[in-house]
Amino acid sequence: MxxxxxxxxxxxxxxxxxxxxxxAEDPMLKLxxxxxxxALKDTALAQQITSxxxxxxxxxKDRFLNEARILRQLSRNPYxxxxxxxxxxxxxxxxxxMPYLEKSLVDExxxxxxxxxxxxxxxxxxxxxxxxxxxxxxxIDQLLxxxxxxxxxxxxxxxxxxxxxxxxxxxxxxxTDFGVAKLPDTEHSQTGLALGSRNYMxxxxxxxxxxxxxxxxxxxxxVLMYRLISGTLPVGRFADALHYEPALGDGLNRWIxxxxxxDKTKRFPDATAALTAFRQSKTEAGTSDGLDEQSGTFVSxxxxxxxxxxxxxxxxxxxxxxxxxxxxxxxxxxxxxxADIAGVSEADLTQLILETKAAQPAAVQSFIxxxxxxxxxxxxxxxxxxxxxRDALLAGGMLLGKTxxxxxxxxxxxxxxxxxxxxxxxxxFASNHIEVKKPHKGLLATGIATILLAAGGYxxxxxxxxxxxxxxxxxxxxxxxxxxxxxxGYQKYLNQLPQGQYRQSAVKALDSLKTAEEAKQKQTQSxxxxxxxxxxxxxxxxxxxxxxxxxxxxxxxxxxxxxxxMVTGAVDATxxxxxxxxxxxxxxxxxxIAKSANTEQSYQQYLDTRVDGKYRTQATEGIETVKQELQxxxxxxxxxxxDAEEKARKFAAQLAEDKSKALQxxxxxxxxxxxxxFIPGGNFMMGCSPGDKQCSDxxxxxxxxxIKSFKLMETEVTNExxxxxxxxxxxxxxxxxxxxxxxxxxxxxxxxxxxDDITQQFIPWLNKTTGQIFRLPSxxxxxxxxxxxxxxxxxxxxxxxxxxxxYGRSENGGECSSxxxxxxxxxxFAANGYGLYDMSGNVWEWTQDCWKDSYVGASSNxxxxxxxxxxxxxxxxxxxxxxxxxxxxxxxxxxxxxxxxSFLSGFRLAQDI
Numbered sequence: 001m002x003x004x005x006x007x008x009x010x011x012x013x014x015x016x017x018x019x020x021x022x023x024a025e026d027p028m029l030k031l032x033x034x035x036x037x038x039a040l041k042d043t044a045l046a047q048q049i050t051s052x053x054x055x056x057x058x059x060x061k062d063r064f065l066n067e068a069r070i071l072r073q074l075s076r077n078p079y080x081x082x083x084x085x086x087x088x089x090x091x092x093x094x095x096x097x098m099p100y101l102e103k104s105l106v107d108e109x110x111x112x113x114x115x116x117x118x119x120x121x122x123x124x125x126x127x128x129x130x131x132x133x134x135x136x137x138x139x140i141d142q143l144l145x146x147x148x149x150x151x152x153x154x155x156x157x158x159x160x161x162x163x164x165x166x167x168x169x170x171x172x173x174x175x176t177d178f179g180v181a182k183l184p185d186t187e188h189s190q191t192g193l194a195l196g197s198r199n200y201m202x203x204x205x206x207x208x209x210x211x212x213x214x215x216x217x218x219x220x221x222x223v224l225m226y227r228l229i230s231g232t233l234p235v236g237r238f239a240d241a242l243h244y245e246p247a248l249g250d251g252l253n254r255w256i257x258x259x260x261x262x263d264k265t266k267r268f269p270d271a272t273a274a275l276t277a278f279r280q281s282k283t284e285a286g287t288s289d290g291l292d293e294q295s296g297t298f299v300s301x302x303x304x305x306x307x308x309x310x311x312x313x314x315x316x317x318x319x320x321x322x323x324x325x326x327x328x329x330x331x332x333x334x335x336x337x338x339a340d341i342a343g344v345s346e347a348d349l350t351q352l353i354l355e356t357k358a359a360q361p362a363a364v365q366s367f368i369x370x371x372x373x374x375x376x377x378x379x380x381x382x383x384x385x386x387x388x389x390r391d392a393l394l395a396g397g398m399l400l401g402k403t404x405x406x407x408x409x410x411x412x413x414x415x416x417x418x419x420x421x422x423x424x425x426x427x428x429f430a431s432n433h434i435e436v437k438k439p440h441k442g443l444l445a446t447g448i449a450t451i452l453l454a455a456g457g458y459x460x461x462x463x464x465x466x467x468x469x470x471x472x473x474x475x476x477x478x479x480x481x482x483x484x485x486x487x488x489g490y491q492k493y494l495n496q497l498p499q500g501q502y503r504q505s506a507v508k509a510l511d512s513l514k515t516a517e518e519a520k521q522k523q524t525q526s527x528x529x530x531x532x533x534x535x536x537x538x539x540x541x542x543x544x545x546x547x548x549x550x551x552x553x554x555x556x557x558x559x560x561x562x563x564x565x566m567v568t569g570a571v572d573a574t575x576x577x578x579x580x581x582x583x584x585x586x587x588x589x590x591x592x593i594a595k596s597a598n599t600e601q602s603y604q605q606y607l608d609t610r611v612d613g614k615y616r617t618q619a620t621e622g623i624e625t626v627k628q629e630l631q632x633x634x635x636x637x638x639x640x641x642x643d644a645e646e647k648a649r650k651f652a653a654q655l656a657e658d659k660s661k662a663l664q665x666x667x668x669x670x671x672x673x674x675x676x677x678f679i680p681g682g683n684f685m686m687g688c689s690p691g692d693k694q695c696s697d698x699x700x701x702x703x704x705x706x707i708k709s710f711k712l713m714e715t716e717v718t719n720e721x722x723x724x725x726x727x728x729x730x731x732x733x734x735x736x737x738x739x740x741x742x743x744x745x746x747x748x749x750x751x752x753x754x755x756d757d758i759t760q761q762f763i764p765w766l767n768k769t770t771g772q773i774f775r776l777p778s779x780x781x782x783x784x785x786x787x788x789x790x791x792x793x794x795x796x797x798x799x800x801x802x803x804x805x806x807y808g809r810s811e812n813g814g815e816c817s818s819x820x821x822x823x824x825x826x827x828x829f830a831a832n833g834y835g836l837y838d839m840s841g842n843v844w845e846w847t848q849d850c851w852k853d854s855y856v857g858a859s860s861n862x863x864x865x866x867x868x869x870x871x872x873x874x875x876x877x878x879x880x881x882x883x884x885x886x887x888x889x890x891x892x893x894x895x896x897x898x899x900x901x902s903f904l905s906g907f908r909l910a911q912d913i
Contacts, residue, residue, distance in 0.1 A: 004035050004095055005087050015039075019064060023100060033084060037095035038064040061094070068096040070178045073153055079146035081166065081176040101174060105131075105139065105162035105228075112162075112199050112233060131228040133245055137282060139165065139173055140225050144278060146175040147221070147271035151214040158205065158212060160220035161197040162227070199233055200224060203262050211566060213574075214270040221274065222259025234260060249285030250482055252278075269573045310352070313338050317356045322364055325371025325410070327353055363401065370397050371410065378412045387414045478502040487513050524571075528552065531571045534579040535559065538586075584614065591615035600626050633691055637792060644789035648833040654678050673766065673774070674715055676911055677835050679785050681709040686783055687855055687890055689793050694885045698853050698892055707784045707862040712777060713908035715826035715837050716749035716845065722762065730765025733757045735900070740822040747825035749843045749906040755873045755897035758846060758907050766909075777910035778864035779849040779874045779892065786840070786877065786889040788833030793888045794840055795832035800887060805829055805841030806880045807887045815884055823880055840887040843906030844875040844895075851894030873897045879904055 001009050007024040013034060014021045020039045025032055038061055071083040085097040110128040113119040119127065131139070143165060150157055157178060164177040198206065202219035205212045226234045230244040242253040255278055261267050268274035316335065320327050327335065339349040357368065374393055377385050390411055397407040474497055481493040490510040494503065529546040536542050540555040553569040560567045563578055587610055594602040595618075603622040606613065613619070625632060687702035688695035723746075725731035735752035737745065753762070758776065766774055777785070788795040796804060802816040806828065809821050827837045848864035851872035858865065872894040878887035885891070895904060 004037060004089070005085075007033065007035060007097065009035075024097075032100045034098045034100040035095055036064075036067075036098065037089075038093055065094055067178045068094070070153075070155060071096070071098070074146075074149050077146055077149040079142045079173055079175060080149065081174045098176070099174075101166040101168055103167040105165040105167065105173075108135070108167070109162060109228060109231070112227070114233065114235065128227075128231050130231040130244070133229070133247055136225060136228040138171075139228065140221065140278065141275070142173045143175065143221060143224070144271050144275035146173075147214075147217055148275055150175075151217070151270040151272065156212055156214055157217050157220075159197055159200075160217055160224060161200045162224070163197075165224075202264065204264055213264075215264040215267045217271065218259050218267045218274050219261075219264070221271075222256050225256055226260070229256075249281070250485075251281035251284045253483075254485070255281045265568070265570070265572060265574070269577065273573075310344065313344070313349075314352065314356055317353055318360070321357060321360055321368060323406075325367045326375070366400050367397075367402070370400060374410060374412075381412070384413050390414050473497075474500045474502065478506070481506060481509075485509075485513075487517070527576075528571050531556065531575060531579065534576070534583060538579070538583055587613050587615065591619065594619060595622065598622070598626060636690075637798065640791045641797070644833050647789040651678075651680050651834070654680065673713055673717070673721065673770075673909055675713070676711040676909075677714050678913075679707075679710050679712050679781075679834055681707050682784075683707070684784050684787065685791065686780055686858075689791055689798075689888070689890055691798070692793050692888070692890070694793075694888065695890065699855075699890045701855055703855055703858060703860065705780045705784070705858075705860050705862050707781060709913045710777075710781060711911040711913065712781070712785050712834075712836065713910075714831075714835060716843060716906045716908045717762075718747055718826060719750050720746035722750040722753065725762050725765050728765065728769070730769070731757070731761040733761060733900070735905075744825045748823045749826055749838070751823060751843050751904075751906050752900045753905045753907070754900040755846050755895075755905075757900065763909070772911070774909045774911055776846055776848045776907060778862060779847040779876065780859075780862040780864075781910060782845065782847050782876050783889055784862070785834055785836055786832065788836065788839075790833065793890070795889060796830075800840070800884045803829075805838070805878075805887055807841040807878055808883050809881060821880070839877055840889065841878055842880055843877075844879045844893070844904035845877045846905065846907045847874045847876055849874040869894070871896060875904060879906075 001022070003009060004022065004024060006027060008027055010023040010025060010032070012020060013023050019036050022035045022037065023032060024035050040061075068083060068086050071081065072086070074080040075082050081098050081101075083096055083098065086094070087096075088094045106126075109131050111122060111126045113122055113128055143160070147157065147160075155178075157175070159177060164175065166174040166176050168174060200220040200223045202212065202216040205216050223234060226238075226241050229241045229248060230239075240253050241256050242248050242250070258277075259267060259274065268277060313335065316338070317327065320331055324331070335349060335353075339345075339352075344352070360368070370393075373396075377389060377393065381389075393411060394404065394407055397410075398404060477493050477497055478500065481489040483489075487510060490506045490513065493500065493506050494510070497503070500506070525546040528548050529544050532542050532544045532546075532552055535552070535555050536544065538559070540559070542552055542555055545552075548571065556571070556575065557567050557569045559579070559582075560569075560575070563582065565574070565578060590606055590610055591613065594606040596602075600623050603619040603626070606619045607616060610616070683704055683706050685702050686705045688699045719735075719737065722731065722735070726734055733753060735750055737748075737751060740748070740751070763774055763776075786795060790796075792798045794800055794804070800807075802808070806824050808816040823842050826842070829838065829841075831837050832839055848866075850865055850868040850870035851874055852858075852865055852868040875893050875895055876891070877889075878891065886893075899905070
C-alpha cells in the first residue's frame with residue numbers, strides 16, 4: 001500500500017489481528033504521522049474473540065470505529081494520544097490518523113523477561129531494567145491523569161502496558177491503543193478470550209473480559225509501577241517494591257499493594273481516586289518530582305545510574321571517607337577542580353558529597369563519626385589534648401578496625417608528650433582484654449564514651465555490637481508495625497518491646513487507629529443509611545435504619561442484578577456510584593420526556609414527581625417557554641442576527657486584506673473568476689433552520705459540521721468568464737441563452753452548463769491558464785458560506801421579498817411579476833455576511849457532492865460526499881424560475897451531472913487555503 005487517503009505511506013510500524021499501523025507523511029505539511037487502518041487477518045480468530053452470533057468481522061470493525069470515537073472524545077487530555085483525522089478508503093475500510101511518536105516505555109525499561117534463557121537471548125538494549133523513582137512517579141502520575149478521563153467517560157482501557165505508553169519528545173507520556181477498550185453496556189463486550197496483555201492483566205480479566213471495570217485498569221497500573229520500580233514483574237510471592245527502592249516510602253509501597261489486591265473490591269474504584277491517594281502518598285513520603293533516587297543532578301537515563309563523568313568524582317569522595325573520615329578544605333579544593341571539569345557547580349558538589357556520605361556502609365559511618373569526635377576534641381583543646389583523652393580516641397578508633405599508624409596521623413599532638421601506654425594499649429585492644437584508666441571528663445563531652453564505654457568501666461566491642469543489635473531489633477520491629485499499620489501490629493510492638501525507643505509513637509498510632517475504627521463504624525452506619533435513602537428514592541420499600549438488615553441486603557442484591565453488576569449485597573463506593581448514576585439517569589430521562597413533549601402538562605408532571613430533580617429550574621422555565629415560544633423565538637433570531645453581524649465585522653479586515661492580495665498576486669486571474677473571498681473556518685448546524693416548517697426529508701437530520709477556512713467566488717461565474725474559455729479553446733460547450741434578455745449578458749451568470757462541462761472543461765482550462773487550483777465547493781462549504789454566519793431560513797432572515805433575490809416568476813406560480821423572467825447581472829442584490837452575492841436565486845449552483853436523499857451518515861468534516869448516486873450531483877441556492885421556499889439556504893436538489901437546463905446550471909468556484 002503506497003497511499004492512504006492523501007497520506008503517502010512510508011512503511012509498516014506494526015500489525016495485529018485486526019489492524020495495521022503505518023508510518024506515513026502528510027504531503028502538504030511534510031509531517032510524519034501514524035495511521036491505523038482496519039485489517040482483519042484471521043476470520044476464525046475473530047469469531048473466537050467476539051463470541052458473536054452475527055458477522056464477527058463487522059463486530060471487530062465496530063470496535064475499530066469505537067476506538068476512533070474514544071480518541072476523539074478524550075483528545076482534550078494532554079496524556080492521551082491525539083486523533084488528527086478519520087476517514088475511509090474507497091472500499092469503505094476505515095482508518096484514523098495520529099501523531100507519530102517513535103518511543104514508548106519499552107525503550108526506557110526494556111522488554112519483560114522472567115525466563116533466564118529468554119533473558120539471555122535479548123539484546124542488551126531490550127533487557128529489563130528499572131526506570132528510577134523520579135521518572136516512575138512522573139509516568140504514573142500522568143498515566144493516572146489520562147485514565148481519570150477514560151474512566152470518567154465510562155470506559156475501561158483493559159490493556160495498560162509499557163508498549164501502550166508512548167513517550168513524546170518532552171518526556172511526557174501519551175496513552176494509546178484503545179482497540180480493546182470496553183465501552184459501557186456495549187453489545188460485543190463479552191468474549192471468551194481475555195483481550196489484553198497477560199503480564200499486566202487483572203485476575204478477573206484473565207477469567208473473562210465481560211465484567212471488568214475501572215478497577216481492572218488500576219491493577220494494571222499497579223503492575224506497571226512495580227515493574228518500573230523493580231525491573232521485574234510481581235509474580236508469585238513477590239517482594240514489596242520497597243525492597244528494590246527504599247526511598248519509595250511506606251505510603252507509596254502500600255499504594256502499590258492496594259492496586260495489586262486480587263480482590264477488586266479492595267482496590268481504588270477508579271483512576272481519580274487512585275491519583276488522589278497516589279499524590280497524598282508522595283507528599284507524605286516527601287518525594288520530590290524533581291529529584292531521582294540518588295540525585296536529580298547526578299542521575300542520567302533510566303534507572304538509578306550516576307552519570308559516567310561523575311563516577312571518578314564519587315569514587316574519590318568514597319576513598320577519602322574511608323581513609324580520612326571526612327573531606328577537609330584542602331581536599332575540597334582538589335575535588336572542586338575535578339567537579340569544574342565535569343560541569344558540576346559548587347552547590348552540586350556539596351550535594352554529591354552529602355549523598356555519597358549518606359550512602360556509606362555502617363563501618364565507614366562509624367569511622368566518620370569517630371573523625372568528627374577527633375575534630376571536636378582538637379578544636380576544644382586548641383590543637384593539643386590531654387594524654388588520657390588522646391589514648392581513649394586512639395583505642396576507640398582501633399575498635400573500628402583501624403591500625404594505630406592509620407589513626408595516629410589523624411590525632412592531634414598530646415599536651416605533654418607521647419603517652420607511655422600507647423604501645424601497650426594497641427596490643428591489648430587487639431585482644432579485647434585491656435583495662436583502661438577512666439577517661440578524662442572532657443572525653444565524655446566528646447561523646448566517645450557513648451560508643452566505647454561498656455558496663456563496669458571496660459571498653460568492649462562485643463558490648464557495642466550487642467547494643468547495636470538491640471537497637472536494630474527495636475527499629476525493625478517498629479518498621480514492621482508501621483508497615484502493617486494495624487491495631488494488632490502496634491500492640492504487638494508494645495508487648496514485645498515495652499521500653500522500646502518508639503513506644504510513644506506506637507501508643508499514639510494505636511490510639512489514632514482505635515479512634516479511626518470508631519469513626520469508621522459510625523461512617524459505615526451512615527453509609528448504610530445513605531444507601532437505604534438512595535434505594536427508597538428508587539422505589540424500594542425500606543426503612544432508613546443504618547443497619548444492613550436482610551431486607552436492605554436483598555434490595556441491594558436486586559438492584560445489582562438489575563444493573564448487571566457483580567451481586568455482593570455490600571455497601572461500597574461502587575454501589576453508591578451506580579445508585580447515584582441510575583437515580584440521576586432516571587431524573588434526566590424524566591426531564592427528556594417532558595422536554596420532548598414540550599407541553600405545560602409534561603413539565604408540571606416532572607415537577608410533581610421529581611421533588612429533588614436536577615432540572616426543576618429548567619422545567620419551570622420550560623412552562624414559561626411554551627407560553628412565550630413565539631416571543632422567545634424572535635429574541636433568539638435577533639440574537640443570531642446580532643451574532644452574525646458581529647462575526648461579519650470581525651472578519652471585515654480579513655475580507656479587505658483578501659481582496660487586496662487577490663488584486664496584487666492574481667491580476668491576470670480576475671477576468672476569469674472575479675474576486676475570491678476568504679471564508680473563515682468554524683462549526684455550524686447543517687440542514688433545516690430552527691422553526692422552519694417547510695423542510696423536506698432531504699434536509700434532515702440537522703447535524704453539526706466543522707468547516708476549515710477556504711476561498712469562494714464573490715459571485716457566480718458569468719457569461720463573460722465562460723466565453724473566455726470558449727475563445728481560448730478550453731470549453732467546447734456553448735450554452736444556449738437565447739431565452740434570456742441579451743442586455744447585460746456578459747455580467748449575467750452563465751446558465752445551461754452541466755456538472756460535466758464544468759469539471760471536464762472549464763476548471764481544467766482555468767487551472768492550466770492561471771497556475772492556480774480551483775474546484776467546486778462541497779455542499780457543506782456552500783451552505784456554511786451561504787448562511788453568512790446566520791441560522792435563519794435565508795442569510796438575511798426568515799422571510800423573503802422580490803427585492804432581495806431573483807426568484808419566483810409569476811408564470812410558475814411564484815410571488816414576483818413576469819418581469820422577473822430570466823437572470824439578472826450578478827451583484828444586483830445585497831451581499832450576505834461573508835460578502836457573497838446571489839447565494840439565493842438567479843441560477844442553481846453545482847456542488848461536488850453525489851446526491852443522497854437525506855443526511856443520514858453524513859460526514860462532520862465538511863468534505864464532499866462521494867458515495868451514493870454519483871450520476872447525479874447536488875445543486876443549491878434555487879433559481880429565477882422557482883418559488884421562495886426553494887431559495888432557502890438549506891434547500892437541496894439533485895440533477896444528473898450531464899444535464900444543462902437553462903434555469904439551473906450555474907456555478908461558482910472554491911479554493912483551498
